[in-house]
Amino acid sequence: DDTCTVERLGEGSQSSAWGLPKGAQVRSLGGRPLERNTKRLVKRITKAKKRALPAVVMGISLPNVAVTLKERPFRFSVELDEQLGLFVVQESAGMALAKGVKPDLALAGLNGENLFSMTEAELEEKLQQASLPARFTFLQMPPENEGGLRPDSGPLVSSSEDEVEVKPVSRPAAAAQRPAVAPAPVPAGAADERPRQESPTADLPGGASQEDGGSSTTSIIYLRIDLSKPLGVGFYDACVAEKIAPGGQGAALGIPKGAVVRFLGGRPLPPNTKELVKRIQKAKQKGFQELVLGLVLPTFEAVFEGRPFGFAVERDDTAEVFAVSFARGAAEKKGVAVGCALISISGENVESLSKADVQTCLKETPLPARMVFRAPTPAGESVPPDSGPLVPESGDEADAQGPGAKRARTQEPARSTQDGLALLQRLSNFRIDLSKPLGVFFDKECRADKIGPGSQAKELGIPPGAQVVRVGGRPLSKQLTERLVKRIGKAKQRGMTSLTLGLAMPRVTASCASRPFPFSTVLDVGRGVFIIKETDGSAADQIKAGMVLTSIGGIEVVGLTEADLSKVLQGTELPVEFGLQPLPCGNQADLAEPVL
Numbered sequence: 001d002d003t004c005t006v007e008r009l010g011e012g013s014q015s016s017a018w019g020l021p022k023g024a025q026v027r028s029l030g031g032r033p034l035e036r037n038t039k040r041l042v043k044r045i046t047k048a049k050k051r052a053l054p055a056v057v058m059g060i061s062l063p064n065v066a067v068t069l070k071e072r073p074f075r076f077s078v079e080l081d082e083q084l085g086l087f088v089v090q091e092s093a094g095m096a097l098a099k100g101v102k103p104d105l106a107l108a109g110l111n112g113e114n115l116f117s118m119t120e121a122e123l124e125e126k127l128q129q130a131s132l133p134a135r136f137t138f139l140q141m142p143p144e145n146e147g148g149l150r151p152d153s154g155p156l157v158s159s160s161e162d163e164v165e166v167k168p169v170s171r172p173a174a175a176a177q178r179p180a181v182a183p184a185p186v187p188a189g190a191a192d193e194r195p196r197q198e199s200p201t202a203d204l205p206g207g208a209s210q211e212d213g214g215s216s217t218t219s220i221i222y223l224r225i226d227l228s229k230p231l232g233v234g235f236y237d238a239c240v241a242e243k244i245a246p247g248g249q250g251a252a253l254g255i256p257k258g259a260v261v262r263f264l265g266g267r268p269l270p271p272n273t274k275e276l277v278k279r280i281q282k283a284k285q286k287g288f289q290e291l292v293l294g295l296v297l298p299t300f301e302a303v304f305e306g307r308p309f310g311f312a313v314e315r316d317d318t319a320e321v322f323a324v325s326f327a328r329g330a331a332e333k334k335g336v337a338v339g340c341a342l343i344s345i346s347g348e349n350v351e352s353l354s355k356a357d358v359q360t361c362l363k364e365t366p367l368p369a370r371m372v373f374r375a376p377t378p379a380g381e382s383v384p385p386d387s388g389p390l391v392p393e394s395g396d397e398a399d400a401q402g403p404g405a406k407r408a409r410t411q412e413p414a415r416s417t418q419d420g421l422a423l424l425q426r427l428s429n430f431r432i433d434l435s436k437p438l439g440v441f442f443d444k445e446c447r448a449d450k451i452g453p454g455s456q457a458k459e460l461g462i463p464p465g466a467q468v469v470r471v472g473g474r475p476l477s478k479q480l481t482e483r484l485v486k487r488i489g490k491a492k493q494r495g496m497t498s499l500t501l502g503l504a505m506p507r508v509t510a511s512c513a514s515r516p517f518p519f520s521t522v523l524d525v526g527r528g529v530f531i532i533k534e535t536d537g538s539a540a541d542q543i544k545a546g547m548v549l550t551s552i553g554g555i556e557v558v559g560l561t562e563a564d565l566s567k568v569l570q571g572t573e574l575p576v577e578f579g580l581q582p583l584p585c586g587n588q589a590d591l592a593e594p595v596l
Contacts (some may be wrong), residue, residue, distance in 0.1 A: 002039075003036040027059050029057075066138075069133065074127070106140075106141060108138060224383050225293050227280070227290055237272070237567050238273070241258060253378050261293060262296050264279050264291060269294075288389045297374050298374070300372070307367070309362065309369070327340075415523075415559050416557055423583075433497070440455070442481045442484070445467065446468040448462060461585055466506055467506070468501050471502070505583075509579055517578075519536070529549075530557055532544065548582070548583055551579030552577075554579075
């Protein structure tokens, strides 16, 4: 249709062979984000053919499946797939199957409530208490990614005529061949670390959502800037707007303090203000008059001690948010203004709820009520992300050749990487001796509660909080200690003398209310992560040497140099929460035993 949404599939076509469903929507094409406009889709494909390109990469969002069931039992079962972070349908029968509930769908919503961040026990309770008829929302799982395709695996193509004379930028071979990796989830709090369903990744331009440090709750606003005028915005080193000059272009566009530039000149931008300046300079050298700038708007928390809260919201179907329609009294004093978007109420995301459900949440949420808002959308006209000229990622990248270019690259300071955080997703494999007691007291969900002194587990280095998710070459479909005991008993019955356990390392959240912070860090260049080097002992129960610093105030520590991190630590507001996690460890790299 007119919004790039699939209406019909040609028999025997490429799309049919892919298994593309009706309702799917094209969101990126040729390495660039695509506005929901079929004319632009056609124009971009036509341009690719004119350039004699044999293939392009297309990014597609799959439609949700809505099912209403009027009676119990619901006749389908789900299990939490920890690798995907989703409740995946395992079996379906009866009316559920007839209405389209099939294995490999992911359960995302129940009666308008978002089910992300729940444990299996919490979900089971929700299903038991759900009012009838029950309205379920399922996500379709993407098909197998052909050859580990990335959004930028193919040539760059745009429908913008401004790019006709711009040469495509060559990419380093290593970057082009690197497979996509899943992000390391940042813990929301220290109280409950049970396996939970993760919120699916939001669509960011050109696939920037993970490789470029995006967030699963992030949306980007695109504005056109005039290069003949000063922008009038002062930035931190991480491209965060620190000062907005009165009367400047930034103020006229409505760029708020705290906004982060994530996209510039047709490409994702790393959190590096030097790169931002370099890219703008490059655009001016090429004679461009304007650029498209992509901003992530800042969020803030407001805590209400009593009712009325002093604001009202209306559903903005265009922006797909609940926008504040008026604010006064307590809300106004806390920074809530007309145009702010309401993101969550007492930890529950409301963006996918109906207006009636949001009103119920506001009415029934206990006090004090913690609410998260996003700053108002800038007043400047929003434009498609690919409507401006394309500028290379680095000022030297397109033109530098020979030894000089190599020298420039080697002088670039080392940074933390998304791949480094993804490393933390790996399991720690420990081969245990079945002739000795392990010496671990597990809770009901296979999480190490206590480690016996002098025990086998203590010698192996298994930390408290680690959770067994794999035993003898097979995952535990549910992390239940009784299943672990049965699996170990089975191994002993077969005469096995050792067994490999795969453990997920615990995540930790530590809060600091004052400076100096009780730790120092060093960048492990090989792994691409910041390691806790030393601690002063005041937070020894939470922050330990050798841990990885994963987030500061809920923002992943990605794309930062050591100097960048130092400035972020100096400038972050207090109190601040730090996300930490031990590196994967263990005495066994690979499983080399019979599969149980």
